[in-house]
Amino acid sequence: MTYTRNRKIFxxxxxxxxxxxxxxxxxxSLSLTIINLCIIxxxxxxxxxxxxxxxxxxxxGVMGFAALGGLxxxxxxxxxxxxxxxxxxxxxxxxxxxxAATVLICVFAYRKLKPNRLYANLTVxxxxxxGFFTTRAIFEPAVTAIELVQPAKTGYLGGLGLxxxxxxxxxxxxxxxAAFIVGRVALGLRSDYLAIATLGISExxxxxxxxxxxxTRGVKNVNGLPRPTPYEVDLQNAAWFIExxxxxGFDIQEASSIFVKLCxxxxxxxxxxxxxxxxxxxxxxxxGRMMRAIRDNETAAEAMGKDVKGRHLQVFILGSAVIGxxxxxxxxxxxxxxxxxxxxxxxxxxxxxxxxxxxxxxxFGAVLGGFLVWFAWIEAEPVGALLIDFITLGLAEDxxxxxxxxxxxxxxxxxxxxxxxxxxxxxxxRGLIPEETGGARTR
Amino acid sequence: MDFLNAIVLFSNFVIVPGLAYGSQLALGxxxxxxxxxxxxxxxxxxxxxxxxxxxxxILVMWAFQGAGISIAPLPTxxxxxxxxxxxxxxxxxxxxxxxxxxxxxxxxxxxxxLIASTGVMFLFNGVIRFVxxxxxxxxxxxxxxxxxxxxxxxxxxxxxxxxxxxxxxxSLGAAVLCVAxxxxxxxxxxxxxxxxxxxxxxxxxxxxxxxxxxVVMFAWILAGSLAVVAxxxxxxxxxxxxxxxxxxxxxxxxxAIVGGVGNPVGAIVGGFVIAFSEVTLTYAYKxxxxxxLPSDWAPEGLAQLLGTDYKFAVSFMILVVVLLVRxxxxxxxxxx
Numbered sequence: 001m002t003y004t005r006n007r008k009i010f011x012x013x014x015x016x017x018x019x020x021x022x023x024x025x026x027x028x029s030l031s032l033t034i035i036n037l038c039i040i041x042x043x044x045x046x047x048x049x050x051x052x053x054x055x056x057x058x059x060x061g062v063m064g065f066a067a068l069g070g071l072x073x074x075x076x077x078x079x080x081x082x083x084x085x086x087x088x089x090x091x092x093x094x095x096x097x098x099x100a101a102t103v104l105i106c107v108f109a110y111r112k113l114k115p116n117r118l119y120a121n122l123t124v125x126x127x128x129x130x131g132f133f134t135t136r137a138i139f140e141p142a143v144t145a146i147e148l149v150q151p152a153k154t155g156y157l158g159g160l161g162l163x164x165x166x167x168x169x170x171x172x173x174x175x176x177x178a179a180f181i182v183g184r185v186a187l188g189l190r191s192d193y194l195a196i197a198t199l200g201i202s203e204x205x206x207x208x209x210x211x212x213x214x215x216t217r218g219v220k221n222v223n224g225l226p227r228p229t230p231y232e233v234d235l236q237n238a239a240w241f242i243e244x245x246x247x248x249g250f251d252i253q254e255a256s257s258i259f260v261k262l263c264x265x266x267x268x269x270x271x272x273x274x275x276x277x278x279x280x281x282x283x284x285x286x287x288g289r290m291m292r293a294i295r296d297n298e299t300a301a302e303a304m305g306k307d308v309k310g311r312h313l314q315v316f317i318l319g320s321a322v323i324g325x326x327x328x329x330x331x332x333x334x335x336x337x338x339x340x341x342x343x344x345x346x347x348x349x350x351x352x353x354x355x356x357x358x359x360x361x362x363x364f365g366a367v368l369g370g371f372l373v374w375f376a377w378i379e380a381e382p383v384g385a386l387l388i389d390f391i392t393l394g395l396a397e398d399x400x401x402x403x404x405x406x407x408x409x410x411x412x413x414x415x416x417x418x419x420x421x422x423x424x425x426x427x428x429x430r431g432l433i434p435e436e437t438g439g440a441r442t443r
Numbered sequence: 444m445d446f447l448n449a450i451v452l453f454s455n456f457v458i459v460p461g462l463a464y465g466s467q468l469a470l471g472x473x474x475x476x477x478x479x480x481x482x483x484x485x486x487x488x489x490x491x492x493x494x495x496x497x498x499x500x501i502l503v504m505w506a507f508q509g510a511g512i513s514i515a516p517l518p519t520x521x522x523x524x525x526x527x528x529x530x531x532x533x534x535x536x537x538x539x540x541x542x543x544x545x546x547x548x549x550x551x552x553x554x555x556x557l558i559a560s561t562g563v564m565f566l567f568n569g570v571i572r573f574v575x576x577x578x579x580x581x582x583x584x585x586x587x588x589x590x591x592x593x594x595x596x597x598x599x600x601x602x603x604x605x606x607x608x609x610x611x612x613x614s615l616g617a618a619v620l621c622v623a624x625x626x627x628x629x630x631x632x633x634x635x636x637x638x639x640x641x642x643x644x645x646x647x648x649x650x651x652x653x654x655x656x657x658v659v660m661f662a663w664i665l666a667g668s669l670a671v672v673a674x675x676x677x678x679x680x681x682x683x684x685x686x687x688x689x690x691x692x693x694x695x696x697x698x699a700i701v702g703g704v705g706n707p708v709g710a711i712v713g714g715f716v717i718a719f720s721e722v723t724l725t726y727a728y729k730x731x732x733x734x735x736l737p738s739d740w741a742p743e744g745l746a747q748l749l750g751t752d753y754k755f756a757v758s759f760m761i762l763v764v765v766l767l768v769r770x771x772x773x774x775x776x777x778x779x
Contacts, residue, residue, distance in 0.1 A: 058554050060487075121768075185763050189770050191554055192485040196696045197766065200759035203693055211752045344689060345568060349561050356558065411572040418565030422542055425559055 008364055008433055015371045029254065032261040034378055039268040040330050042370030045354040046275050046363060047322030052352075053361035053435065054288065055315040056295040058195040061182070063347035064202025065320045067209055068178055069171030069327025070337050074216060076167035077226045077332075078159035084146045084214075089157060091142025092214065095135050102131025146214040156217045165228050168271065168328045175324025176317045178205065183316045188309040194316075202348065209339040222337040229263035232256040264333060271329065272367070275322055279363045291315060292361075292437075323351075345414060350377060353421045359431025368433055376420065377413055384412025444601070449734035451595075451603040461715075461722040463611035463680055466618030469714030470673035471691065472698035473625065473707055474666040480642040480705035481662035482547065484556035489670060489695065491567035492535060494688035496671025497678045498575050500527035501582060508584070516586035518609065520679060528671045535667040536660065538563055547659070564689075571685050580683040582675075583610055610680040617672055622711060625665065629707070634661055642705060690755070694721070697758035701765050703772030712773060721757045724748045 019038075023031035044066065051057045059065075106124045113120035147155045178201060186197035209216050216222060235241045235256040245252045282288050294301040294308050302308050331337050350373065358369020388409055392402040424431065471493060478486045503523035513519050542563060546556050589612055592604030629635040634657065640648040641658045649655060674688065681687070698717045702709020728746040749756065765772060 056554065058557060185766055189766060191552075192557055193700070193766060193770070195485060195487075195554075195557060196693070196700065197759075197762065200693050200697070200755065200762060203690065203755045204753070204759055207752055207755055211750060345565070349565060352558065352561060353565075405573075408573045408576070411569045413569065414565045415569030415573070418562045418567075418569060421562035421565060422559065425555070425562065426542075426545060429555075 004433065004436060008368075011368055011432055012364075015368065015375070018375060029257055029261065032258060032265060034375060036261060036264050036268060036333055037330075037378075038371040038374045039265070039272050040326050040333065041351070041354060041374040042367040043268075043272050043275055043326035043329065044323050044351050045358065045366040045370035046272075046279055047319045047326060048351050048355045049319075049358075049360060049363060049366035050279060050322060051316055051319035052355055053363075053366065054283065054291040054295065055312055056191075057187075057312060057316055057319075058191065059198050059316070059319065060195040060348055061198030061200075061202030061205075062323055062351045063342050063344050064198070064205035065175040065178065065323040066327030066330065066347050067202075067205050067339070067342050068174040069168075069324040069329070070331035070342075071209060071216060072171035072174050072324070072328050073164060073167040073225055073331045074222050074337055075159045076162050076170050077164035078222060079161040081149070081154045081156065081158035084149045084154060084157050087149050088142030088145035088214070091138055092146070092157070095139035095142065098131065098138060099135045102127065102135065105131070143212075143214045151213075151220075154217075155220075156214050156222075163228065164226050164332050165267070167332070168325050171324040171328030172321035173324070175327070176321040179317045179320030180313070183313040187312045187316065199344075199348075202344070206339060206342045209342075216337060216339060219340055221339075223335075225332065225335050225337065227335065228267060228332065229260050232260055235259060268329060268333075271325065275325070276363055276367060283363065350417060353417050355431075356421060357424045357431060359433040359435060361435030362431070362433050365431050365433035365435075369431070372432075373417070373420070376416060380413045380416040381410050384416070385409035387412075445734040448601050448603045449731055451599075451601055451605050452731055452734065455592075455603070455605045457719075457722050457726050459605075459607055459611055461719045463608075463614040464722065465715035465718030466614045467673050467677045467680065467714075468691075468694055468698050468718050469711040470618055470621060470669050470676070471695040472702070472710035472714045473622070474669040474673065475695055475699045476702075476705055476707060476710040477662050477666045477669070479699070481638060481658060482543065482556070484553040484560065485696065486560045486666075487557060487692065488538075488560045488563040488567060489666075490688040490690075490692040491564045491571065492531065492667060492670040493674030493677070493691070494571055494685055495534070495567050495674075496527050496531040496667070497582075497674035497683055497688075498571050498685075499530045500524055500671065500675045501575065501580055501678070501683060503527060504582070513585070515584075516609070517613075518583055518585040518679060520582050520584075520675060521613070524672065524675060527675065528668045531671045532664050532667040535663050539659070539663050568685075568689070575685070577685055580678070582679045582683050585609065608680070610676070614676045614680055617676060621669060621672055622707075625669075625707065628665070634658075638662065693755055694718075694758040697762040700772055701761060703774040706772070706774045709772055709774035717758050717761060720761055721754045724757050725751045725754055 019031050019035055022034060044062065047065075048059060048062060051059050106127050109127060110120050110124050113123055146157060149155055182194075182197050182201050186194040210218055212218065213220070232253075236252055241256065241259070242252065244250075245255045290301070290306060291311060293304075294306055294311055298308050354369035354373040355366050356369070357373055358367065359365025385406060388402075388405045392399070392405060395402045471489065474492075475486060475489050478484070478489070500520050500523045503526045504520045507513070507519050507522060512522070514522050542559055543556060546559060586609055588606060589609055590605060590607040592606045595606070596602070596604045627635075629639055637648065637653040638658050638661060640651065641653050641655065645655075648658075677687075677691070694717050695714075698713035699710050700713070701716055702711070702713030725747065732740075732746055
């Protein structure tokens with residue numbers, strides 16, 4: 001036990017040292033930027049760890065759940081656009097009601113007609129087709145009307161104008177809803193079906209966010225999301241801040257930017273600690289032991305009367321909700337919503353590297369993985385450039401090969417991550433901070 | 444006349460592209476299904492292996508073009524294909540030796556192999572961008588069309604034209620050749636039969652003296668070759684973009700699952716089912732219906748069921764329906 005504790009303290013110490021070195025060598029502002037993204041990555045990694053580490057579920061759609069968190073920030077925080085609501089808001093809502101009604105009627109009809117499968121399938125298909133066309137007929141004119149209202153500035157419904165912090169739990173709820181649907185379909189089948197189904201849903205979510213301009217402005221992006229923290233400009237004009245910087249002899253520009261980043265850090269850290277606390281409590285509770293029992297031997301757990309499919313669905317939803325919260329935090333930090341920035345490599349598989357490297361099944365491991373891997377992802381590019389520079393020293397300054405390689409330094413990132421993942425999986429499959437298993441401590 | 448016009452229009456925009464795309468998907472899904480049948484895991488690196496193979500083919504193609512070698516009217520990349528297959532198969536076998544073999548010997552659960560395959564995906568992804576960069580590359584030199592719209596119109600006197608691209612015919616032809624070769628190999632040769640036996644019942648096959656290393660090696664050789672052909676054909680038909688291959692993973696896996704994972708016939712059928720569903724659901728039927736219906740019945744909008752940006756949604760919906768109704772796929776079982 002003390003061994004793992006010492007190891008934990010040592011590894012987090014190394015991480016802190018690395019971040020401080022960035023502060024000393026490069027700049028404190030940069031160090032804080034990295035820390036903020038590290039914290040968000042750590043929350044995402046905690047979400048994946050809940051699914052993979054506790055229950056052994058492979059979620060290949062982290063990107064989609066994070067993007068839903070981003071969507072929540074728009075729906076909650078942006079001011080509503082009254083003109084577009086007038087133009088087509090009711091139409092969109094009505095279309096949504098019709099679509100929901102169609103689904104409900106389908107489910108109802110299927111249950112009623114179940115004894116005769118052919119008849120049931122045909123009826124459901126007919127209802128679905130009619131419902132689809134009715135929805136489209138209501139939906140499309142409304143959307144066209146909305147998107148015509150000042151397309152360069154708005155052209156979307158806007159949000160509710162609430163404080164952006166509210167969006168974080170809402171992001172979690174949206175992600176949980178999507179997870180419920182995918183989980184109901186794909187859980188309980190072969191283990192990799194969930195991977196493929198989640199891969200699909202995440203692509204679809206991002207496609208929707210890119211193309212439904214009435215909701216997210218699509219590729220025109222939503223800029224100027226309200227912040228939960230003060231603005232630099234306001235700080236630079238605030239009397240107390242000017243006094244503070246002159247007293248301590250700081251540069252006001254830099255001090256204001258650092259102050260804002262520290263505010264973000266405080267908020268993110270609060271969320272991280274909260275999620276970490278809950279995850280630890282859950283893991284060490286009877287529920288957590290049950291989850292691990294199911295993970296390690298589904299048949300035995302089922303024999304003990306545990307509802308394996310139900311528990312899987314539960315844990316899948318919980319993990320996705322945490323990812324959704326992290327996604328909302330990320331969009332809040334960016335201050336804008338850019339659907340094109342959601343890439344599976346960065347948002348799904350990188351999070352997986354974090355969990356595997358940190359130690360699947362251990363919450364502190366996931367947090368450490370989030371910090372370490374994000375740090376490596378950021379620093380792989382400059383380090384890679386240095387490395388290429390060193391290797392190609394023999395070549396002429398303007399040799400095309402050397403220039404091509406230096407241009408490609410950014411692709412050191414996926415290469416490094418692939419290598420790190422493969423090496424850790426092979427030589428230290430339990431990760432940097434291994435899972436603490438109750439009985440088998442001596443191993 | 445209107446009826447003929449409608450048929451030509453439909454062939455031009457749905458049937459011909461659907462056949463070409465379906466062939467490419469079927470070849471990709473065959474590779475996934477082979478790896479699944481023998482090695483028992485979903486290979487997430489398959490998309491990047493396709494991309495890697497296509498990249499090698501393009502590099503060799505450039506070398507040929509530089510040396511002035513061509514097989515016009517056919518695209519030069521076909522000449523480069525054998526070289527790309529050999530190179531990619533060697534790389535894939537090396538990856539298996541270094542990465543996957545360890546977990547196979549240890550009998551790790553399939554999800555661990557899946558995670559290892561995402562590591563391989565990362566590596567390939569970076570290497571491809573390192574070598575050829577993230578930008579688009581044109582592959583289709585030689586004669587682009589076998590049948591042009593204008594020639595067709597002049598020959599038949601119809602107002603609609605039918606165009607057939609060289610790449611579409613090559614796709615279909617290559618798919619037929621590959622599938623025929625694969626089935627001959629699996630059903631007639633000793634190694635092929637031992638692969639089927641191994642896939643059907645591993646313990647029994649081992650007991651009967653099947654050499655597992657050999658079976659696995661051939662599975663990778665076949666999957667790698669099919670991946671190179673599929674990747675190159677896709678690049679030839681559309682354009683070679685490194686990032687599209689990660690997105691192709693979804694339709695390919697959907698095709699494999701729809702047909703029944705581990706079943707080659709299923710992979711082919713699944714590939715065409717996915718391709719035709721995608722094309723038919725995202726095609727705008729306005730003009731087509733205009734020919735068939737009386738003029739005052741013609742639809743006002745595009746009469747398109749789904750925007751082309753949602754083509755992933757089609758594979759996903761089919762996947763969901765199959766998982767709900769028949770989780771084993773159309774052709775149940777995991778035998779090759």
